[in-house]
Amino acid sequence: MSDKKSPNISPQHREYLRRVKRRKRTIFITQISLLILFFALWEVAARIGAIDPFITSQPTRIIDTVLNLYRDGKLFNHIAITCVETILGFIFGTLIGILVAIILWWSEFLEKVMEPYLVVLNSLPKIALGPIFIVWIGAGPSAIVVIAMTISVVVTILEVLNGFLGVDQEKIKLVKTFGANRVQILTKVVLPSSLPVMVNALKVSVGLSWVGVIVGEFLVSKAGLGYLIVYGGQVFQLDLVMASVIILSIAAFLMYRMVAWIEKLVVKRN
Amino acid sequence: MSYVVEVCKLGMKYHSLNGEIDALKNINFSVSEGEFISIVGPSGCGKSTLLSLIAGLIVPTTGGVFVEGKPVSETSEKVGYMLQKDHLFEWRTIYQNVILGPEIRGTLNAETKEYALKLLDTYGLLEFKDKYPSQLSGGMRQRAALIRTLVAKPEILLLDEAFSALDYQTRLAVTEDIYSIIKKEGKTAILVTHDISEGISMADRVIVLSKRPATIKKIYEIKLSCEKRTPLRSREAPEFREYFNKIWKELDVNV
Ligand SMILES: Nc1ncnc2c1ncn2[C@@H]1O[C@H](COP(=O)(O)OP(=O)(O)OP(=O)(O)O)[C@@H](O)[C@H]1O
Ligand SMILES: [Mg+2]
Numbered sequence: 001m002s003d004k005k006s007p008n009i010s011p012q013h014r015e016y017l018r019r020v021k022r023r024k025r026t027i028f029i030t031q032i033s034l035l036i037l038f039f040a041l042w043e044v045a046a047r048i049g050a051i052d053p054f055i056t057s058q059p060t061r062i063i064d065t066v067l068n069l070y071r072d073g074k075l076f077n078h079i080a081i082t083c084v085e086t087i088l089g090f091i092f093g094t095l096i097g098i099l100v101a102i103i104l105w106w107s108e109f110l111e112k113v114m115e116p117y118l119v120v121l122n123s124l125p126k127i128a129l130g131p132i133f134i135v136w137i138g139a140g141p142s143a144i145v146v147i148a149m150t151i152s153v154v155v156t157i158l159e160v161l162n163g164f165l166g167v168d169q170e171k172i173k174l175v176k177t178f179g180a181n182r183v184q185i186l187t188k189v190v191l192p193s194s195l196p197v198m199v200n201a202l203k204v205s206v207g208l209s210w211v212g213v214i215v216g217e218f219l220v221s222k223a224g225l226g227y228l229i230v231y232g233g234q235v236f237q238l239d240l241v242m243a244s245v246i247i248l249s250i251a252a253f254l255m256y257r258m259v260a261w262i263e264k265l266v267v268k269r270n
Numbered sequence: 271m272s273y274v275v276e277v278c279k280l281g282m283k284y285h286s287l288n289g290e291i292d293a294l295k296n297i298n299f300s301v302s303e304g305e306f307i308s309i310v311g312p313s314g315c316g317k318s319t320l321l322s323l324i325a326g327l328i329v330p331t332t333g334g335v336f337v338e339g340k341p342v343s344e345t346s347e348k349v350g351y352m353l354q355k356d357h358l359f360e361w362r363t364i365y366q367n368v369i370l371g372p373e374i375r376g377t378l379n380a381e382t383k384e385y386a387l388k389l390l391d392t393y394g395l396l397e398f399k400d401k402y403p404s405q406l407s408g409g410m411r412q413r414a415a416l417i418r419t420l421v422a423k424p425e426i427l428l429l430d431e432a433f434s435a436l437d438y439q440t441r442l443a444v445t446e447d448i449y450s451i452i453k454k455e456g457k458t459a460i461l462v463t464h465d466i467s468e469g470i471s472m473a474d475r476v477i478v479l480s481k482r483p484a485t486i487k488k489i490y491e492i493k494l495s496c497e498k499r500t501p502l503r504s505r506e507a508p509e510f511r512e513y514f515n516k517i518w519k520e521l522d523v524n525v
Contacts (some may be wrong), residue, residue: 168357170353170354173327173353175370176345177345177350177351178345178371178375179345179374184374188374193359193361195361
């Protein structure tokens with residue numbers, strides 16, 4: 001069974017493992033090369049005048065912009081604001097979503113009552129509620145977090161509730177034969193067997209939370225990467241826009257990896 | 271009263287928007303201590319319903335069930351239920367799976383833990399106690415599921431198609447295995463099965479149910495001339511074929 005690490009694997013198997021490893025490396029190298037090629041072409045095209053750097057910007061100018069922001073001491077401030085808003089958005093979205101899903105699982109009556117409302121909320125573009133939250137809460141980070149949370153919470157409720165209702169009835173019957181009450185059914189069967197579903201909802205939430213935060217920053221226009229993008233656009237500084245978008249991509253990528261790592265940690269069994 | 275289980279004029283109707291489903295009708299039988307009963311019947315006739323009623327998972331429409339003379343109104347530790355699949359929880363180790371019953375009933379203490387380990391040891395799963403279910407073979411998983419049921423110290427075991435998820439070879443071995451454990455622990459057992467041979471091979475009596483609404487068609491006392499009965503030896507007894515043919519015809523006429 002556990003022959004993964006044993007030293008006495010056959011040469012054929014070792015050869016196979018080596019091939020897999022090599023292939024993985026080739027894929028990684030190609031990915032990096034593509035990225036470098038893209039930026040190099042962009043730079044060259046701008047230098048020889050094939051594209052107008054005033055509207056397309058160019059890598060060296062982007063680097064300058066980032067360095068300038070850094071020297072002003074604002075760079076990490078903007079990044080941190082956006083990241084914290086996003087993290088708060090998806091954490092609240094996921095927690096509240098799971099909590100509501102538990103309540104709806106608990107009461108079938110409530111679930112049936114809420115069903116049409118959830119359907120409407122789900123199909124409604126939640127961004128449309130942005131101005132309302134800004135009026136209610138004030139133009140600041142709190143409103144942005146609420147916007148991000150609102151976007152992710154409805155999907156989380158629906159996904160997690162679906163997962164809860166899809167739990168094998170026979171498993172529930174099994175714990176019932178041991179006299180389990182509803183709380184025990186929830187904690188011993190429903191929650192643990194829905195763990196993969198919940199982590200998956202978290203993954204979706206992260207993506208949606210980014211959307212909410214960036215749009216929120218567009219609306220509030222005070223700080224953060226979303227603000228830099230919208231500001232750069234307004235003053236026609238494409239260097240700033242591009243720099244912010246690239247930083248945003250890196251941040252989003254890193255956060256996705258973090259969640260994937262959490263997923264691996266949590267969903268080892270199941 | 272010397273009967274462990276008494277089923278009296280039991281009837282069960284399910285209600286749904288599509289109408290009323292008459293699942294059981296006037297079922298009467300009694301089971302003595304240590305007896306092994308098999309229940310066979312056409313699919314969908316209400317066999318699982320019958321076991322759920324004995325276990326106290328659902329409430330009958332008419333009649334009642336008595337376990338050790340007391341009417342059944344809710345689940346009790348006296349009755350252990352084994353389902354078709356082992357339903358070991360993948361997120362728990364074998365040991366954690368096996369102590370699920372006491373954990374839920376709030377009776378988990380040094381004594382029950384000790385007992386769980388003893389059972390694991392007796393039935394050869396002690397070295398797997400910290401493994402996860404996915405690391406065990408189908409037969410071992412079924413055995414772990416039986417131990418999970420036994421840890422709650424039930425007097426009566428209900429087995430609902432408990433072996434049908436296994437392939438034939440494993441199934442024969444597991445049947446042999448589980449049968450000897452049940453006999454060794456001196457438990458009373460009621461087995462529901464589709465498989466007539468399996469039913470006869472384990473049972474002291476076979477109850478044949480009619481199609482829905484299930485009523486008792488006939489009860490066969492299984493008397494085999496073989497010593498030291500085990501399911502496999504039973505299959506070789508000269509009377510085995512006779513019983514098989516009778517029960518098979520009984521079920522067939524019904525279709
Ligand atoms: N909760 C329920 N609500 C409504 N009808 C039900 C319910 N449970 C079972 N039934 C119906 O009652 C009948 C008997 O079901 P049951 O599961 O007891 O049969 P069974 O003999 O165990 O079937 P199988 O051979 O498939 O295991 C079936 O027609 C089934 O559709
Ligand atoms: Mg059944």
